[in-house]
Amino acid sequence: MLKAVFLDWGYTFVKGFKNRDKELDKLLKPIGLSWQIFKPIWRKFYILRSAGRIKTDKEFELIIKRTTQKLIPVKKIIEITIESQIIPKKHIKIVKELKKNYKVGILSNNVQEWVNRVIKNYKIENLFNALIISSKVGARKPDAIIYYEALKKFSLKPEETVFIADEIAEDLVPATGLGMKTIWLKTKERGWWNENDEKVLKIYQPDAVIKNLREVIPIIKKWNKNKLKEIENFVKPFYKKRDKMHNFSHIKRLLRFAKKLFKEKKKVDKEIIICGAYFHGMIRIKEEAVKRFLTSLGFSKEKINKIIQATWESQRDKKPRTLEGKILHNAHLIEVRKRRYFKKYDN
Numbered sequence: 011m012l013k014a015v016f017l018d019w020g021y022t023f024v025k026g027f028k029n030r031d032k033e034l035d036k037l038l039k040p041i042g043l044s045w046q047i048f049k050p051i052w053r054k055f056y057i058l059r060s061a062g063r064i065k066t067d068k069e070f071e072l073i074i075k076r077t078t079q080k081l082i083p084v085k086k087i088i089e090i091t092i093e094s095q096i097i098p099k100k101h102i103k104i105v106k107e108l109k110k111n112y113k114v115g116i117l118s119n120n121v122q123e124w125v126n127r128v129i130k131n132y133k134i135e136n137l138f139n140a141l142i143i144s145s146k147v148g149a150r151k152p153d154a155i156i157y158y159e160a161l162k163k164f165s166l167k168p169e170e171t172v173f174i175a176d177e178i179a180e181d182l183v184p185a186t187g188l189g190m191k192t193i194w195l196k197t198k199e200r201g202w203w204n205e206n207d208e209k210v211l212k213i214y215q216p217d218a219v220i221k222n223l224r225e226v227i228p229i230i231k232k233w234n235k236n237k238l239k240e241i242e243n244f245v246k247p248f249y250k251k252r253d254k255m256h257n258f259s260h261i262k263r264l265l266r267f268a269k270k271l272f273k274e275k276k277k278v279d280k281e282i283i284i285c286g287a288y289f290h291g292m293i294r295i296k297e298e299a300v301k302r303f304l305t306s307l308g309f310s311k312e313k314i315n316k317i318i319q320a321t322w323e324s325q326r327d328k329k330p331r332t333l334e335g336k337i338l339h340n341a342h343l344i345e346v347r348k349r350r351y352f353k354k355y356d357n
Contacts, residue, residue, distance in 0.1 A: 011170070011234045011237055011238070011280075011281045011284075012112065012170060012171065012172055012191065012230055012233060012234055013112060013113065013164070013166055013170045013171070013281070014112055014113040014114070014115065014139075014164045014166055014170065014171045014172075015108050015112050015113070015114050015115075015171070015172050015174065015226070015230065016114075016115050016116070016117040016142075016160055016171060016172070016173045016174070016190075017105075017114070017115070017116055017117070017173075017174050017175075018116075018117060018118055018173075018174065018175035018176060018177070018181055018195075019116055019118035019120050019125060020118070020120070020176075021176040021195075021197050022174060022175055022176050022195050022223070023097065023101055023105070023116065023223075024095050024096060024097055024128070025096045025097065025098050025101070026095075026096055027091070027094040027095060027096065028094045028095075028096050029094060030090055030091065030094040031045050031046075033090050033094065034048075034087060034090060037083055037086055037087065037090070038082075038083075041080055041081060041082070043080075048082075051074075051077075051078065052074075052087070055070065055073060055074055055077075057150070059121055059145065060119050060120055060121050060144050060145050060150060061119075061144055061145065061148065061149065061150045062144065062145045062146065062147070062148040062149075067084070067085070067088060067123070070084060071084035071085060088124065091124070092124050092127050092128055092131075093131070095128050097128070097132050097134075100223070100224065101223055102132070102134060102137060104223050104224060104226065104227065105137055105138070106137070107227060108226070108227065108230075109139070112230070113139040113140070113164050113166075114137075114138055114139055115138055115139055115140040115141065115142060115160060115163065115164065116138055116140075116141045116142065116143070117142045117151075117156065117157070117160050117173060118141075118142070118143055118144065119144045119150045119151050119180075120143050120144060120145065121143070121145045122141070122143040122145045122146040123145075125141060125143055126141075129141075139164070140160075140163045140164065142156060142159055142160040142163060144156055147159050151180050151181050151184060152179070152180050152181070152183065152184040153184075154184060154188060157184065157185060157188050157190070167189070167310050167312075167313060168185075168188045168189030168190045169189050169190070169191075169308050169309070169310065170281075171190050171191065172190065172191035172192065172193060172217075172230060172233075173185040173190050173191070173192055173193070174192075174193040174195055174220075174223075174226060175192075175193075175194070175195065176194070176195045176196075176197050177207065178194060178206075178207040178210050178211060178214065178216070179206040179207055179209075179210045180206075182194055182214075182216050183210060183214055186214070186216070186217075189308075191217045191233065192216040192217050192218075193216060193217065193218045193219070193220055193226060193229065194216040194218070194219045194220070195220055195221075195223065196219055196220065196221050197221075237307060238284070240307065241284075241285065241288050241307075242288070244303050245258070245261070245288050245289065245292060246258055248291070248292050248296065249261060249291060252291065256291050260291070260345070261287060261288060261290060261291060263345045264287050264290055264324075264338075264341050264342055264345045265284065265287040265288070265341075267340075267341035267344045267345050268283050268284075268286075268287050268337055268338055268341035269283075270341075271337045271340060271341055272337050277333070278333055278334060278337065279316070279334055281313075282313075282316050282317050282320050282334040283320065283334050283337055283338060285304070285317045285320075285321070286317060286320040286321040286323075286324055286334060286335075286338045287324070287338060287341070289317070289321045290321060290324050290325075290338070290342065293318070293321045293322055293325070294325075297318065300318070300321075301314055301318065304317060316332070316334070319332060319335065320332055320334040320335040320338055321338070322335075323335025323336070323338060323339055324338035324339050324341075324342050325339075325342075326339075326342060326343065326346070
């Protein structure tokens with residue numbers, strides 16, 4: 011199940027720029043340039059700046075002036091680029107909604123200091139759980155290192171995350187290759203990357219395509235719900251053959267109590283608990299079948315081992331050592347006590 015959402019910055023979380031091109035044309039006109047002419051030159055050095063090769067804006071300015079032999083107003087271009095960025099209120103609202111159930115981070119080829127200033131301008135310093143910016147990492151997408159740093163930040167496996175971006179070739183293809191879910195935000199913006207993306211789309215398809223960021227929440231919910239449905243469909247035939255004390259209703263009660271217990275714990279892996287509850291009554295007989303099933307769903311070997319351990323620890327005759335195992339074990343004890351109480355009352 012998905013636990014974290016990564017968003018690209020430009021043309022994904024940030025919608026675009028307000029009058030930037032016009033402002034830059036005015037700025038460059040006195041030195042005989044337009045933004046359209048200067049942009050390819052700017053981009054070459056911006057790539058080095060956003061990759062951390064050029065460490066400061068001052069160094070960035072000196073290199074551009076030395077290379078072009080012109081008094082390029084670099085500081086002013088940076089200022090206009092920062093101040094003109096548009097973050098819609100609805101995008102902020104969407105991130106807040108996502109944060110109720112998932113960790114949310116920015117994963118961007120950008121300059122850390124520039125992103126920080128935009129975030130400060132919009133007073134959203136606490137909006138994201140993490141910012142993974144290429145200039146600080148020292149690597150730009152599609153380099154796997156920046157994705158590694160993003161996953162490391164949240165201590166998650168690729169299959170537990172989704173990346174939303176407007177670029178296919180540089181952003182989503184490598185994410186898919188690493189095992190992350192991908193959502194392509196298909197915007198009207200036409201950039202230098204579009205030609206590459208059109209070619210790549212002939213051989214690659216993201217997991218989902220959206221035209222508005224609002225569509226993200228129902229898509230992620232559906233993905234998680236589908237995985238749970240697959241697990242339920244797998245376990246139900248087994249519990250159908252069990253007696254009333256050990257059937258699927260028993261598992262649902264166990265899961266309900268477990269959810270109440272893990273609400274109080276911040277560092278618990280909820281996915282392990284949910285799976286452990288579903289496999290609680292099967293583990294003694296069907297352990298190998300459970301492992302094969304989890305493998306078919308794309309769970310990593312490490313994650314499968316943790317689920318199996320917690321499931322065994324949910325048994326009354328076992329001493330739990332993991333936090334997830336303790337929660338399942340306690341939920342099982344609560345469920346048994348309540349069941350016995352009501353049985354006695356009914357008699």
